[in-house]
Amino acid sequence: MSLLKIRNLSVEFSTASGPFRAVDQVDVDVEAGEILAIVGESGSGKSVSMLATMGLLPWTATITADEMSFDGQDLRELSGRARRRIIGKDLSMIFQEPMSSLNPCFTTGFQITEALRQHTDLNRSQRKDRAVELMEMVGIPDPSRRLKAFPHQLSGGMNQRVMIAMAIACRPRLLIADEPTTALDVTIQAQILDLLTGLQKETGMGLILITHDMGVVAETAERVAVQYAGQKVEDQPVADLFATPHHPYTSALLAALPERATERRLATIPGVVPGQHDRPEGCLFSPRCQYADERCRTVPPPVQPAPIGRARCHYPLNVPAGEEVA
Amino acid sequence: MLRYVLARLLTFIPTFIGVTIVSFGFIRVLPGDPIIVMAGERGLSEERYQEYVERFGFDQPLWKQFWDYLTGVLQGDLGQSFVTNRNVWDEFFTLFPATLELSLCAIIFSVLVGLPAGVIAAVYRGKFFDRALMSTALVGYSMPIFWWALLLIIVFSGNLGWTPVSGRIGLMYFFDDVTGFMLIDSLISGQEGAFWSAVQHLILPSIVLGTIPLAVIARQTRSAMLEVLSEDYIRTARAKGLRPARVNGLHALRNALIPVITVIGLSVGTLLAGAILTETIFSWPGIGKWMVDSIFRRDYPVVQGGLLLIALMVMIVNLTVDILYGLINPKIRKR
Numbered sequence: 001m002s003l004l005k006i007r008n009l010s011v012e013f014s015t016a017s018g019p020f021r022a023v024d025q026v027d028v029d030v031e032a033g034e035i036l037a038i039v040g041e042s043g044s045g046k047s048v049s050m051l052a053t054m055g056l057l058p059w060t061a062t063i064t065a066d067e068m069s070f071d072g073q074d075l076r077e078l079s080g081r082a083r084r085r086i087i088g089k090d091l092s093m094i095f096q097e098p099m100s101s102l103n104p105c106f107t108t109g110f111q112i113t114e115a116l117r118q119h120t121d122l123n124r125s126q127r128k129d130r131a132v133e134l135m136e137m138v139g140i141p142d143p144s145r146r147l148k149a150f151p152h153q154l155s156g157g158m159n160q161r162v163m164i165a166m167a168i169a170c171r172p173r174l175l176i177a178d179e180p181t182t183a184l185d186v187t188i189q190a191q192i193l194d195l196l197t198g199l200q201k202e203t204g205m206g207l208i209l210i211t212h213d214m215g216v217v218a219e220t221a222e223r224v225a226v227q228y229a230g231q232k233v234e235d236q237p238v239a240d241l242f243a244t245p246h247h248p249y250t251s252a253l254l255a256a257l258p259e260r261a262t263e264r265r266l267a268t269i270p271g272v273v274p275g276q277h278d279r280p281e282g283c284l285f286s287p288r289c290q291y292a293d294e295r296c297r298t299v300p301p302p303v304q305p306a307p308i309g310r311a312r313c314h315y316p317l318n319v320p321a322g323e324e325v326a
Numbered sequence: 327m328l329r330y331v332l333a334r335l336l337t338f339i340p341t342f343i344g345v346t347i348v349s350f351g352f353i354r355v356l357p358g359d360p361i362i363v364m365a366g367e368r369g370l371s372e373e374r375y376q377e378y379v380e381r382f383g384f385d386q387p388l389w390k391q392f393w394d395y396l397t398g399v400l401q402g403d404l405g406q407s408f409v410t411n412r413n414v415w416d417e418f419f420t421l422f423p424a425t426l427e428l429s430l431c432a433i434i435f436s437v438l439v440g441l442p443a444g445v446i447a448a449v450y451r452g453k454f455f456d457r458a459l460m461s462t463a464l465v466g467y468s469m470p471i472f473w474w475a476l477l478l479i480i481v482f483s484g485n486l487g488w489t490p491v492s493g494r495i496g497l498m499y500f501f502d503d504v505t506g507f508m509l510i511d512s513l514i515s516g517q518e519g520a521f522w523s524a525v526q527h528l529i530l531p532s533i534v535l536g537t538i539p540l541a542v543i544a545r546q547t548r549s550a551m552l553e554v555l556s557e558d559y560i561r562t563a564r565a566k567g568l569r570p571a572r573v574n575g576l577h578a579l580r581n582a583l584i585p586v587i588t589v590i591g592l593s594v595g596t597l598l599a600g601a602i603l604t605e606t607i608f609s610w611p612g613i614g615k616w617m618v619d620s621i622f623r624r625d626y627p628v629v630q631g632g633l634l635l636i637a638l639m640v641m642i643v644n645l646t647v648d649i650l651y652g653l654i655n656p657k658i659r660k661r
């Protein structure tokens with residue numbers, strides 16, 4: 001049984017200029033102890049789909065799904081109280097901006113122990129001991145002093161470590177890391193990623209790593225889901241995805257990787273992700289796709305079977321011999 | 327922090343000098359001769375008049391009068407009231423507890439009601455409570471205090487007979503000033519019903535005086551909360567599985583309090599101005615009523631000294647607010 005299983009998740013925001021579908025029919029599967037990477041350009045609905053899972057979207061969002069279960073529990077039917085018993089404990093999340101994601105008015109120690117206070121029976125001094133232990137785990141030097149520091153007194157990298165300590169405080173079964181390194185220096189980025197994968201190995205938790213960095217994916221993940229304009233367009237084990245991408249968007253993303261570029265100049269995909277008002281009728285990638293034809297522009301593409309990477313495309317690439325294209 | 331407080335204390339000096347000049351000038355600009363006013367309808371013989379002129383020092387040039395006043399102030403001597411002959415300083419501090427008690431009750435009332443109201447309005451933004459509260463706050467802010475006081479008196483004292491109309495305590499109670507705070511003194515006296523009587527006398531004046539600050543605090547709390555609630559760290563707090571009450575009441579409110587504290591501090595100045603009106607309406611024997619009476623009597627020393635002491639109080643309050651601000655906002659404290 002999957003740890004997290006989501007079928008047909010859609011999220012629609014009601015905005016001043018009408019409804020906007022930020023996530024469209026997305027499936028997610030994560031096994032216990034697995035690392036899943038979700039990649040995609042800015043605005044492809046990576047954060048929104050995970051925030052929907054956590055139940056952290058504002059009231060303007062309407063969430064629909066055929067299935068949405070964590071550890072066998074149906075997340076859709078959950079009361080607020082029941083959900084609060086899960087999130088922050090078995091299911092936790094860290095965010096993109098460490099600096100603004102910590103409360104400036106409270107010490108890091110307070111914010112770490114608060115998660116323990118909420119979900120465990122530990123007493124005050126046990127909580128403090130555990131906080132020190134957590135800070136050591138995430139590589140914060142001089143923990144007992146740092147417990148008393150306010151977020152603005154620490155660097156971005158240190159704050160992200162604090163966020164991680166906070167998120168793993170109650171030994172979650174699944175940790176969602178939403179672009180945990182985007183706001184950090186390159187050198188710190190590698191450290192934080194090592195830390196996350198190390199913790200994952202140590203604790204055996206599932207890890208969802210949201211990123212738009214294919215390099216990071218190659219180094220850390222086991223499986224990759226590629227998202228585009230709110231839809232999942234491909235889903236494969238890492239090695240297969242890099243070797244035989246089936247969706248033209250994935251293929252273009254890989255071509256944009258510096259190591260793969262044939263010219264000296266970094267290849268980028270021309271065009272932008274369609275926004276609220278310029279969604280094409282057929283395939284959402286058709287305005288930027290080099291293989292697009294009339295059918296692509298008018299008929300929404302089907303989802304291909306698993307051997308073709310569940311690619312959402314009329315004309316998938318690298319189709320293995322003997323596979324039937326849907 | 328200590329250096330910060332000392333620096334703030336230094337800025338008191340120019341303000342202090344400014345207030346001294348203004349308060350000295352203000353009362354002398356008003357037409358009317360204090361001696362004539364004091365004599366009233368009986369009038370005064372020419373000799374008696376001259377006697378008073380010399381006694382009050384009006385025969386001296388203006389700069390000399392100011393100089394005498396200033397040197398007096400610097401030695402802590404604010405002079406004597408023309409009317410009662412009592413020391414201005416003593417009179418001020420005899421009456422000040424009454425004003426302080428009223429102002430404290432008013433500010434407590436406005437914070438106790440305004441803060442939660444603002445928080446709830448922000449949490450239920452756009453819903454009925456929010457709309458109702460914000461329109462009420464607008465009315466509260468723009469309503470003439472005099473009219474509001476009379477309305478309350480008519481309804482609660484007149485029609486319903488729940489609260490007394492004036493004074494600090496019922497006439498049948500009598501006890502010595504210990505602290506000058508009626509709530510405390512009435513308790514100390516041990517007289518049955520005295521404390522309750524004092525409370526009843528405080529209710530309407532506190533509501534009247536607290537209405538404008540209440541409206542200001544509620545609006546400021548709401549807008550500060552709205553801003554804070556969309557911050558990333560609020561999402562982090564919710565992601566921990568904390569109860570909404572804790573997310574809103576601790577994580578959000580703590581941050582929202584920073585601007586609200588400033589507004590509360592600023593409304594203390596308004597409060598003292600409002601106290602003058604409120605005390606007059608409710609015959610509240612405090613600084614406000616004393617100042618108004620003294621202005622009508624052209625009691626120069628009282629008006630000068632009173633204004634100076636009021637300004638001093640406002641400055642002390644503002645300093646306290648700044649210190650409080652630093653305690654709540656760690657970013658400032660560390661500077």
Ligand SMILES: Nc1ncnc2c1ncn2[C@@H]1O[C@H](COP(=O)(O)OP(=O)(O)OP(=O)(O)O)[C@@H](O)[C@H]1O
Pocket residue numbers: 013015020022040041042043044045046047048049058060179212
């Ligand atoms: N509260 C909201 N109301 C309306 N639209 C929203 C809201 N939150 C997100 N969106 C929209 O949903 C779309 C997907 O956003 P999302 O944050 O999931 O993108 P992302 O893939 O995480 O991108 P990034 O890499 O920049 O984090 C965006 O177009 C965004 O503008």
Ligand code: SF4
Pocket residue numbers: 247248249283284285286287289290291292293296297301312313314315316
């Ligand atoms: S459906 Fe057509 S336009 Fe869309 S990705 Fe496939 S080939 Fe390109």
Ligand SMILES: [Mg+2]
Pocket residue numbers: 046047048096178179
């Ligand atoms: Mg995002």
